[in-house]
Amino acid sequence: MKMKTSEVLKNGDKCIVTGGVHSGKSGIIGDINTSKTGHITITVQQENGVRFKTLGKNAVVQKEE
Numbered sequence: 001m002k003m004k005t006s007e008v009l010k011n012g013d014k015c016i017v018t019g020g021v022h023s024g025k026s027g028i029i030g031d032i033n034t035s036k037t038g039h040i041t042i043t044v045q046q047e048n049g050v051r052f053k054t055l056g057k058n059a060v061v062q063k064e065e
Contacts, residue, residue, distance in 0.1 A: 009042060009056055017044065019058035032056070 009032055015028040022044070030051065031043035040056030050065075 014062040015059040016057050018060050022052050022054050
């Protein structure tokens with residue numbers, strides 16, 4: 001599996017969180033928002049059903065080949 005960073009995050013993409021409180025966790029991007037200050041936040045749903053929010057800059061999109 002090859003990983004790449006993506007400028008454009010999309011719902012349904014698989015990602016790994018590489019920074020912040022949730023670093024090391026992975027899952028599927030479910031919701032993308034832009035805050036009033038301009039930061040992108042995403043909701044990630046793990047395989048076990050647990051969801052968490054993190055900043056988009058902390059996520060790396062997994063690309064399966």
